[in-house]
Amino acid sequence: MATVPEDPRCPFCYSLIERPRELPQRKVVEFPIGACTYCGAVYAYDATGHNMGSAFIEALLFACNEDDYLAFSLSHGTDYTDAVIGNYDIITHKVAPDRVYHDRYVRGALVFVKLIQEFQEATHEKVKEKLKYTTPIIRSKLRSANFSKEKVRRYVANNQVDDLLALAEEDSRVINELQRMLYTPDERERWKIIDLLGEVSARVAEKRPDIISKLIRSLLQSAAYPGASAWGSLEATGTIISMNPRLFHEFTQPLLSFIAQENLWKEVIWAIGKIASADPSIAKYAFRALFDFLDNADPVLRGYAAWALGSIGFSDVTQKLKDLEHDESKISLWRDGELQEVTVGDLAHEAIRKIAG
Numbered sequence: 067m068a069t070v071p072e073d074p075r076c077p078f079c080y081s082l083i084e085r086p087r088e089l090p091q092r093k094v095v096e097f098p099i100g101a102c103t104y105c106g107a108v109y110a111y112d113a114t115g116h117n118m119g120s121a122f123i124e125a126l127l128f129a130c131n132e133d134d135y136l137a138f139s140l141s142h143g144t145d146y147t148d149a150v151i152g153n154y155d156i157i158t159h160k161v162a163p164d165r166v167y168h169d170r171y172v173r174g175a176l177v178f179v180k181l182i183q184e185f186q187e188a189t190h191e192k193v194k195e196k197l198k199y200t201t202p203i204i205r206s207k208l209r210s211a212n213f214s215k216e217k218v219r220r221y222v223a224n225n226q227v228d229d230l231l232a233l234a235e236e237d238s239r240v241i242n243e244l245q246r247m248l249y250t251p252d253e254r255e256r257w258k259i260i261d262l263l264g265e266v267s268a269r270v271a272e273k274r275p276d277i278i279s280k281l282i283r284s285l286l287q288s289a290a291y292p293g294a295s296a297w298g299s300l301e302a303t304g305t306i307i308s309m310n311p312r313l314f315h316e317f318t319q320p321l322l323s324f325i326a327q328e329n330l331w332k333e334v335i336w337a338i339g340k341i342a343s344a345d346p347s348i349a350k351y352a353f354r355a356l357f358d359f360l361d362n363a364d365p366v367l368r369g370y371a372a373w374a375l376g377s378i379g380f381s382d383v384t385q386k387l388k389d390l391e392h393d394e395s396k397i398s399l400w401r402d403g404e405l406q407e408v409t410v411g412d413l414a415h416e417a418i419r420k421i422a423g
Contacts, residue, residue: 071160071167077149078180079105085159086111086176087200092279093316097124098156098203100176106190107180111156114173121177122148128196129179131189145185151176156203204276210236218243222262234266238277241266245281248298256298257400264305275313282306282317289324289333296333300324301400304337308344315348325355332366335359336400339374346378353380360386365395369410373399376417384421390414 076083079102086098086109095117097110108129112121123137126146130137140146153162154174162172181189212233218240221230234240244266247259263281271278285299285306303321307314318341324334335356342349352374359371360383372390375383393410400406 076102109176109178115175125179131192149178208238213237267306268309300333304340311345335370342377369397372413376420387414
């Protein structure tokens with residue numbers, strides 16, 4: 067006789083639990099979250115069952131109200147306990163009796179963390195408040211009979227931004243088509259597409275941030291592919307983050323990691339500058355790397371770094387920028403919807419003025 071699937075229950079108090087939900091803030095690796103309404107245990111959902119270590123860290127951090135100092139100072143068995151429910155099927159919200167359920171292979175796991183009462187009392191209300199802003203997991207694709215690749219390209223060519231945004235709200239294939247359009251040898255056209263990807267992503271993220279998280283991961287992966295040209299993917303990532311830093315700021319660190327690749331310096335610095343212009347606080351970790359570029363032999367790198375550092379706003383760089391004020395090297399910088407010809411000295415002067423407030 068086949069075993070009947072069971073409703074998932076908290077492993078600590080055996081109360082029924084709700085389906086995990088998505089946090090509004092997007093991350094590079096995302097684990098939907100939930101909490102037992104009876105005992106306060108927090109759980110994270112790992113869709114594959116192969117990332118339970120990362121899911122555990124996500125659950126522990128969430129239980130500690132994202133206080134990483136507290137989370138990583140706790141001792142297992144003394145300050146918290148953990149548990150795992152395997153064979154969890156997110157679609158039916160059931161614990162399957164076997165790995166195969168409804169002709170599907172069930173890999174999911176719920177990873178639980180329960181803080182001792184002393185710590186839970188300090189964080190529980192804030193955790194409960196954050197859970198109010200979670201949203202149901204949506205995996206359906208946005209599709210519309212109005213979509214066509216030709217229509218997207220026509221809207222782009224004719225600068226019909228409102229029509230493009232409206233179509234993107236109906237069909238996420240607009241995003242895929244814009245991403246393909248980055249692969250153009252026309253530099254101005256590519257910058258135009260980068261700006262449009264930013265606008266479209268901001269609109270779609272209002273209701274489906276998961277789609278934009280997937281896009282950012284795809285852009286970063288395309289830049290990371292060995293021997294491949296980034297083709298605007300890093301600049302597009304920076305633009306998307308800048309349009310909604312509250313949701314997507316977690317992707318700034320993976321973006322900054324490309325600074326290790328010399329052939330991508332220009333793209334990364336511009337992307338960080340774009341983010342800094344929207345929210346300096348999430349770009350501040352790039353300060354040291356950008357500072358060093360002010361001495362680079364390439365005027366584009368010097369100029370981009372000066373522009374970005376002006377937005378970050380740390381006064382430590384002021385003297386270094388003053389040394390560049392008479393640098394007459396001309397470069398092209400995309401900003402405010404156009405490719406502007408400026409000198410490194412101009413950008414250094416602007417940066418000094420910005421930092422001075």
